[in-house]
Amino acid sequence: xxxxxxxxxxxxxxxxxxxxxxxxxxxxxxxxxxxxxxxxxxxxxxxxxxxxxxxxxxxxxxxxxxxxxxxxxxxxxxxxxxxxxxxxxxxxxxxxxxxxxxxxxxxxxxxxxx
Amino acid sequence: xxxxxxxxxxxxxxxxxxxxxxxxxxxxxxxxxxxxxxxxxxxxxxxxxxxxxxxxxxxxxxxxxxxxxxxxxxxxxxxxxxxxxxxxxxxxxxxxxxxxxxxxxxxxxxxxxxxxxxx
Numbered sequence: 289x290x291x292x293x294x295x296x297x298x299x300x301x302x303x304x305x306x307x308x309x310x311x312x313x314x315x316x317x318x319x320x321x322x323x324x325x326x327x328x329x330x331x332x333x334x335x336x337x338x339x340x341x342x343x344x345x346x347x348x349x350x351x352x353x354x355x356x357x358x359x360x361x362x363x364x365x366x367x368x369x370x371x372x373x374x375x376x377x378x379x380x381x382x383x384x385x386x387x388x389x390x391x392x393x394x395x396x397x398x399x400x401x402x
Numbered sequence: 403x404x405x406x407x408x409x410x411x412x413x414x415x416x417x418x419x420x421x422x423x424x425x426x427x428x429x430x431x432x433x434x435x436x437x438x439x440x441x442x443x444x445x446x447x448x449x450x451x452x453x454x455x456x457x458x459x460x461x462x463x464x465x466x467x468x469x470x471x472x473x474x475x476x477x478x479x480x481x482x483x484x485x486x487x488x489x490x491x492x493x494x495x496x497x498x499x500x501x502x503x504x505x506x507x508x509x510x511x512x513x514x515x516x517x518x519x520x521x
Binding site: 297319321323328329330331332333336338346376378380382389390391392393394395396398 | 406411435437439444445446447448449452493495497507508509510511512513514
């Protein structure tokens, strides 16, 4: 079974702090994604990566950066956390072969910025 | 314009009844894929079913089926014989363009429908 893990289920940070959210997948997937989920807005793509050291902006990249130094690990970085970044953050991975390319998700990190 | 529209924020259904969750989409691509995911209260998104734009038959996976009406741009999820464990958020999502294109992996999600099964 594909396993996507995220470093924390719950995180509380102060405004202005630098925040790292870590995601690890164990199925050798090329593609990895970071989403944020807010009530009434669904999931919105922040960044994605289709290879080591490669990254592409999603729909809402402002205030975020990412790092992918190893294939299995994709990190989301909030350089200076703000209260409007309080949200649920979901990581996903997929393997670019076959037809479906469905994404496999981690359990999510609920981040609160105070 | 919204690319994925789910018009039902919440639904209540009696256990053992069938339920249809609505999803309409908007794309000018000829090749695209449609997905449904389930998110229980635990938070993890679970892939349920996939329909490709060129698939002539509606996709089915156990109690899940996808009612794909291409001309109407709708991809409704049908759950037969609902169970208490089906209570969750359900999201419709779309991948635009061919799955063969390198790097073309982005999904656009709808806002979701919260389904509650009543015993």
